[in-house]
């Protein structure tokens with residue numbers, strides 16, 4: 001597809017998803033700090049499990065940078081147990097909290113200060129924080145225009161012929177950022193926040209790894225023109 005065709009398709013995709021789902025108002029979380037904690041906890045699990053872990057942290061009165069950093073590691077692990085991989089995630093949270101508390105004075109404003117590249121570099125230097133987690137924090141907690149890419153994005157884009165299957169995280173992020181520059185309401189941050197949320201909904205509801213449910217999918221109109229051989233070989237409609 002030409003660049004213009006991809007640009008049209010990506011923006012049209014948002015129109016279709018938005019009409020189907022409405023604005024998603026992501027990310028779920030009452031504070032920027034809760035968003036950051038959720039971004040770590042949601043690695044390799046579903047959001048329901050994250051909610052249970054965050055509920056535990058709130059009930060224990062420790063959902064703040066200083067209080068959470070002050071917890072013994074085994075206590076932190078126990079509280080976030082519902083999120084799965086709790087020992088690994090407790091260490092990752094501690095690594096994140098160390099930066100926030102010891103180097104940023106407990107302030108998320110300091111954590112996200114400066115340009116997007118600077119803030120992203122700061123986050124990616126934390127052991128256990130990869131690009132998807134860092135970009136989720138930047139986009140939804142730090143209000144930086146840093147497009148979030150995940151497995152759903154890659155699957156949906158590849159199935160529609162908008163990107164090659166083996167594209168890198170940064171390559172796909174660049175493709176999205178480069179073609180989604182004209183937000184419908186003029187608010188780029190809102191556009192990118194909601195765009196990722198819409199893709200997650202499509203991925204969960206329709207674009208399963210096996211047997212995608214194209215019939216009821218809002219992106220079905222954009223499957224037309226896709227090479228039929230590829231589509232049929234993957235069980236697409």
Ligand code: SF4
Pocket residue numbers: 156159160202206207208212213214217218219220221223236237
């Ligand atoms: S389910 Fe089908 S129509 Fe929907 S995004 Fe996936 S491939 Fe496209």
